[in-house]
Amino acid sequence: MSGVRVLVGTRKGAFILTSDGRRERWDISGPHFGGWEIYHLTGSPADPSRLYMSQSGGWFGQLIQRSDDGGATWEPVGNRFQYEGVPGTHQWYDGTPHPWEFARVWHLEPSLTDPDTVYAGVEDAALFRSVDGGQTWRELPGLRDHRSGPSWQPGAGGMCLHTIIQDPRDPGRIVVAISAAGVFRTDDAGKSWRPMNRGLRSEGIPDQDAEVGHCVHHIAMHPSRPEVLFMQKHWDVMRSDDAGESWYEISGDLPSDFGFPIAVHAHEPDTVYVVPIKSDSEHYPPEGKLRVYRSRTGGNEWEPLTKGLPQSHCYVNVLRDAMAVDSLDSCGVYFGTTGGQVYASADAGDSWAPIARDLPAVLSVEVQTLP
Amino acid sequence: MIRVVLPAHLRNLARAESEVRIDVQGQVTQRSVLDALEARYPMLRGTIRDHVTQRRRPFVRFFACEQDLSHELPDTPLPEPVATGAEPFMVVGAMAGG
Secondary structure (H helix, E strand, O other): OOEEEEEEEEOOEEEEEEEEOOOOOOEEEEEEOOOOEEEEEEEEOOEEEEEEEEEEEOOOEEEEEEEOOOOOOOEEOOOOOOOOOOOOEEEOOOOOEEEOOOOEEEEEEEOOOOOOOEEEEEEOOEEEEEOOOOOOOEEOOOOOOOOOHHHOOOEOOEOEEEEEEEOOOOOOOEEEEEEOOEEEEEOOOOOOOEEOOOOOOOOOOOOOOOOOOOOEEEEEEOOOOOOOEEEEEOEOEEEEOOOOOOOEEOOOOOOOOEOOOEEEOOOOOOOEEEOOEOOOOOOOOHHHOOOEEEEOOOOOOOEEEOOOOOOOOOOOOOOOEOEEEOOOOOOOEEEEOOOOOEEEEOOOOOOOEEEEOOOOOEEEEEEEEEO | OEEEEOOHHHHHHHOOOOEEEEOOOOOOEHHHHHHHHHHHOHHHOOOOEOOOOOOEOOOEEEEEOOEEOOOOOOOOEOOHHHHOOOOOEEEEEOOOOO
């Protein structure tokens, strides 16, 4: 019988939750690397046994761990992330030039076809790639060297490259998102990049048509339709039908269009999930009710999904990388909270149940559907 | 033989005992001790010193012989009891955070 492996990164270690295809009973292993911040762990689409993990901390810096047995054992691999050439400067919060400095890996994105190739999105924003299973890392400097680079500014969480989307039809096309520079796309496997922020509107930006400067929180794509991208921006839920060339708003009837994660149903490319958060100054759900909102129409019309979720006195947040789906026949949806709960739905969001209740604050959730 | 005491997280990472013993060629300094430590335990590279600048990470301290040697230059000779193995060179994670 098929199964599901949920990979959870938290402020104090990694946890791996497994279940069979019924998704009713869950085994939890962990903490793996207890006490360390696990910003992200994820599996290779080409080899589900191959996992990569970003392990970091204020004391001892960045480590990358690799597993070749689905998370049973781990080996540290390369952790040298050195910018190519003279790094130069970006803008600091006060508008002054600030040298590019590596802080941590926010997101790891394994190749769709090669288990040994994996991309890393880092803070300060840059894209690295390893082609030897994480042993060595090289920057793809064309992104950071874009003419707009010196004007990029950090968001409140740092200037992080947090989203990496590979086009399954075109190996040369990659979309990345940076807080708070915006979206960039390469069509030549990372040699050159273009900003993809037309149509985004953000309060506080003097020039609404500026090519960079938007605080994009996350982007999701359905593999059958890579030209359609869904975005949760700082405020606004957005959609592009032309691979990022232009964007239009689909917030519609959401109670708040602020939030962090966004995900697409595994089998219905127009079914989208978001978790509205009250505001950027109150990082918790409106009215203390934890609600996932689902659109079955590709945006604008949204329905609250509440069955099994706390509907009073709930003041957790759901971070940008903390929502994912499985690809079983009845699509499973999963998300983790800053309160340490991981919720799962085995019926596409109609009903939910916690599969872990008291973990450290959840930073990321990824799901592997196993044969 | 130089004795080096590692903090818990690095001990786990290196799969080593709390105190490790390493051979150091030439003068015994912070740099030569850390070079030898990283040669024996490559997974520690980047965790005590920055990969590129080789500077001590901000929340790491070096203690020995009841002295804080963190701000010594990397090529300053370490105290004689460290060089002879009578006293350990201690890599310490700062008490901070939550």
